[in-house]
Amino acid sequence: xxxxxxxxxxxxxxxxxxxxxxxxxxxxxxxxxxxxxxxxxxxxxxxxxxxxxxxxxxxxxxxxxxxxxxxxxxxxxxxxxxxxxxxxxxxxxxxxxxxxxxxxxxxxxxxxxxxxxxxxxxxxxxxxxxxxxxxxxxxxxxxxxxxxxxxxxxxxxxxxxxxxxxxxxxxxxxxxxxxxxxxxxxxxxxxxxxxxxxxxxxxxxxxxxxxxxxxxxxxxxxxxxxxxxxxxxxxxxxxxxxxxxxxxxxxxxxxxxxxxxxxxxxxxxxxxxxxxxxxxxxxxxxxxxxxxxxxxxxxxxxxxxxxxxxxxxxxxxxxxxxxxxxxxxxxxxxxxxxxxxxxxxxxxxxxxxxxxxxxxxxxxxxxxxxxxxxxxxxxxxxxxx
Ligand code: COI
Numbered sequence: 001x002x003x004x005x006x007x008x009x010x011x012x013x014x015x016x017x018x019x020x021x022x023x024x025x026x027x028x029x030x031x032x033x034x035x036x037x038x039x040x041x042x043x044x045x046x047x048x049x050x051x052x053x054x055x056x057x058x059x060x061x062x063x064x065x066x067x068x069x070x071x072x073x074x075x076x077x078x079x080x081x082x083x084x085x086x087x088x089x090x091x092x093x094x095x096x097x098x099x100x101x102x103x104x105x106x107x108x109x110x111x112x113x114x115x116x117x118x119x120x121x122x123x124x125x126x127x128x129x130x131x132x133x134x135x136x137x138x139x140x141x142x143x144x145x146x147x148x149x150x151x152x153x154x155x156x157x158x159x160x161x162x163x164x165x166x167x168x169x170x171x172x173x174x175x176x177x178x179x180x181x182x183x184x185x186x187x188x189x190x191x192x193x194x195x196x197x198x199x200x201x202x203x204x205x206x207x208x209x210x211x212x213x214x215x216x217x218x219x220x221x222x223x224x225x226x227x228x229x230x231x232x233x234x235x236x237x238x239x240x241x242x243x244x245x246x247x248x249x250x251x252x253x254x255x256x257x258x259x260x261x262x263x264x265x266x267x268x269x270x271x272x273x274x275x276x277x278x279x280x281x282x283x284x285x286x287x288x289x290x291x292x293x294x295x296x297x298x299x300x301x302x303x304x305x306x307x308x309x310x311x312x313x314x315x316x317x318x319x320x321x322x323x324x325x326x327x328x329x330x331x332x333x334x335x336x337x338x339x340x341x342x343x344x345x346x347x348x349x350x351x352x353x354x355x356x357x358x359x360x361x362x363x364x365x366x367x368x369x370x371x372x373x374x375x376x377x378x379x380x381x382x383x384x385x
Contacts, residue, residue: 031143034076043154055192056152065184086175090182096172097227098127103163107372112384130224132181157193165194197332204339208240210248217253222283257310265328266290271317279306289329325356335363
C-alpha cells in the first residue's frame with residue numbers, strides 16, 4: 001500500500017514554493033562544533049530561580065552570510081559574552097528576529113532529556129521562512145541544543161517544577177538600512193535554570209478581555225514566533241496589569257469576537273463535557289504544549305474540539321452554569337488556570353478559586369512525562385546524547 005506523507009502547514013518545514021528566504025544548505029547535517037570552555041564553570045545556584053534571569057556559562061552560536069558564505073557556518077560553543085552588533089544591524093531596525101523556548105530535565109532515572117525538540121525545530125524553521133531568514137536545518141537545531149545542554153548539565157535543576165529553559169534565537173546582523181531581507185544572520189542558543197513562570201505559581205490568574213488592541217491579524221505574523229509579536233502585545237498587557245489583571249485574553253482582529261490566545265499562551269475552555277481550543281488558522285501560535293494537551297485529552301476519551309469560539313459563547317456558558325474551566329498552555333508555564341475573565345461591566349468568576357480539574361491533571365501529566373515519572377507513550381522526550 002502506498003502511503004502519502006502529508007505535511008500540514010503546521011507540521012514542519014513548509015512548502016518551499018512560497019519561500020523568499022535565502023536558500024538553505026542542508027548538506028552538513030552533522031554539527032562539528034568548535035568548543036571553548038570557561039576555565040571555572042559554575043553550576044545552578046541555590047534558592048529561587050524565577051524565570052529568565054539566571055543564565056549559564058556558555059552560548060552556542062553559528063553564522064550565515066558574510067565571509068563564511070551563504071550557508072550556516074562556524075558552529076561554536078563559547079564562554080558567555082555580550083553580542084557585538086553594528087548599530088545599523090537589520091534586527092535593530094526592522095525586527096528580523098525569531099526565537100523558540102523549550103526545556104531540558106533531569107529524569108527520575110538521572111538521564112538528561114529535552115521535550116519535543118523536533119517540534120520546536122520545525123516551528124523555528126517555519127518562523128524563519130515567514131520573515132525571510134535562512135532556516136536552520138532541524139537536525140542542526142537539535143544538535144546545537146543537545147551539545148549546549150550536555151555541556152551545561154550541572155545547571156539542570158532537579159526541584160519539582162524547575163527545568164533548564166532553552167532559548168534558541170536568530171537575528172539579522174547585516175548592517176544595512178534598506179528594507180529587504182538581510183544578508184547576514186546569527187543563530188544562537190542560551191540556556192538558564194528556571195522555576196515557575198508566574199509569580200502566582202499554579203494559582204488561577206485574572207485575565208482582562210482585551211477589546212481594543214489585537215495581537216495578530218489574518219495574513220500577519222501571528223503563527224510565527226517572532227519578537228515583533230511579543231512587542232505588539234506589551235501595551236495591552238501593561239494596561240491590564242494596571243487594572244489588576246495578570247494578562248489579557250486576545251480576540252480576533254476582524255470581528256473582535258473569537259477568542260485567540262491568552263497572554264503568551266494558547267487558550268482552552270471546558271464547557272460541559274467538551275474542551276475547546278481555537279483552530280490554527282494563521283493568527284495563533286501552534287504551541288507544542290497545545291499539541292500535547294490535545295493528545296492527552298483525546299487519550300482520555302475527552303471530547304476535545306478545535307473550533308472557533310466567541311467570547312459571547314463563553315459568557316452564555318457561564319450564565320448557564322456550564323463553564324467549567326479555562327486555562328492557558330505554553331512551554332514556560334505548562335498549564336496556567338484562569339480564575340476570572342475581566343470585562344468593563346465586571347469580572348466573570350470561573351470555578352471556586354482553585355485550579356480546575358483538567359488544568360491540574362494535564363499540568364501534572366506533562367511534567368511527569370517530561371521527567372519520565374510516568375511512561376512516555378507518545379515518544380515526546382528526547383535523550384540528550
Ligand atoms: C511559552 O510559554 O511558550 C512562551 O512563549 C512564553 C515565553 C515567551 C516566555
